[in-house]
Amino acid sequence: MMFEDRARSTRGRRRLGGLATGLAAVVAALGCRSDGLVTPGPPPPPEPGPVETAALSILRQATTAPPLSVTDTSFVVTRGEDFELELRYEPRPGESEGEEFLEFELDDESLLRYPPGHPRAGQLFANGDTITIRIQVDPARMIATLEPSGLEFDPDEPAELEIRYGNADGDYDDDGEEDPPEAEAEIDLWRQENIGDPWFRVGEIKDEDLDRVRARLTSFSRYALAI
Numbered sequence: 001m002m003f004e005d006r007a008r009s010t011r012g013r014r015r016l017g018g019l020a021t022g023l024a025a026v027v028a029a030l031g032c033r034s035d036g037l038v039t040p041g042p043p044p045p046p047e048p049g050p051v052e053t054a055a056l057s058i059l060r061q062a063t064t065a066p067p068l069s070v071t072d073t074s075f076v077v078t079r080g081e082d083f084e085l086e087l088r089y090e091p092r093p094g095e096s097e098g099e100e101f102l103e104f105e106l107d108d109e110s111l112l113r114y115p116p117g118h119p120r121a122g123q124l125f126a127n128g129d130t131i132t133i134r135i136q137v138d139p140a141r142m143i144a145t146l147e148p149s150g151l152e153f154d155p156d157e158p159a160e161l162e163i164r165y166g167n168a169d170g171d172y173d174d175d176g177e178e179d180p181p182e183a184e185a186e187i188d189l190w191r192q193e194n195i196g197d198p199w200f201r202v203g204e205i206k207d208e209d210l211d212r213v214r215a216r217l218t219s220f221s222r223y224a225l226a227i
Contacts (some may be wrong), residue, residue, distance in 0.1 A: 050198025056190065056226040057173060059142040065167035066090045067139070068101060074134040079111040080127035087137060089167065102144055103162040104135065110157045115150030115220075133220075142168060142225040149193075151220050158216040163189060165225050166211035172227050186227040189213040193221045 066089040077083045083106040089098040111125040118131070125131075134147040142163060153159045165187055170178040172186070189203035202223070205214040213225060 049200040051190070051200070052198055053192075053196075056199055056224075058224045058226045059165055059168040059172065059187065060174075061140055061142065062167050062169045066092055066098060068137060069098070071137045071139050072134070074132055076130050076132050077106055077111065079125040079129045080108050082106065082108050085135070087135070099164070099166065101164055101167070102135070102137065103160075104146075105160040106153075107157040110153045110159050111151075112154045113152035115148045115152070117148065117150070143222065144224075145222045146217075146220040149220055153218050155218050158218050160214060160216055161189075161223060162212055162214040163223070163225050164210070164212040168211075168225070183227070184208055184211075187213065187225060188227075189215050190224050190226050191215075191221055192224070195222070199224070199226070 068087060069090045070087060073085075073087070075083075075085060085104045086100055087102040088100050091098040111129070111131065113125065114120040114123050114131070116122075131148075131151065133151070136145045136147075137143070142165060144161070144163065146161070168187075172179045172183050185208075188201050188206075190199040191202045192199045202215040202217075203213040204216060206212070207214075215223070
C-alpha cells in the first residue's frame, strides 16, 4: 500500500473534532515486522508548536464502533529482536478478526537507553536486554498512552506507532452535524508529554484510503488523533 506524505501546511481552523465511544482491541504480539509498513531513517523535526488542548478536537469513537477487547496491555521487548503488537476492535458479526485500531513496531536495534526511574536509568541497551512496555487506550477517545515515559529509541531505528480512525465519529467538530469528506485532511497524530501539557504534531505518513496515520517515535508519551 502506498502512503501519502503528510502535508504540513499551517491550519487556520484547529477546532474540529470528535470521536466516538467504546474502544475494543485484540492484542497480537508478533516476532517479526510487517514489510512495507516500516519507514526507515530518522524522523524529521515536528512542525513548530505547541498547541494547547483547547485548540484541538480529539477524535471520539463512533457509537457504532465495536469495543476494543483490550485497552490496557503490557509486554516485554528485547534488544536484538523485532517486535510488533496490534490492538484490534472486537469482531463484528460474521468477522473472524476485528478491525485494527493501533499498531506498534520495534526494530531489533530500536531500544537505545533505559528511562528515568529504572535501576539502569540512562544506560544503553545491549543485545539481549529486556524492558516491559505498557500501552493504555482511552475507551471513548482516540488516545493512547505509551510507557515507561523517558524510554529512548535509536533515531536511526525508531519505534513506529500507527492509529486508525475508520471508526471515528464523523462529527469532528462536535456541532451535531456530520462533517464533509474534506475535513479528513485535517486529521493528524499529536503528542503530549504529560496531561495538561501542550500538544505537538508528529504524524508523518497518512493513508486516507485506509484511514490511518503513522509516526516514528524516539521516546514515549501520550498520543492522540485530533484536528
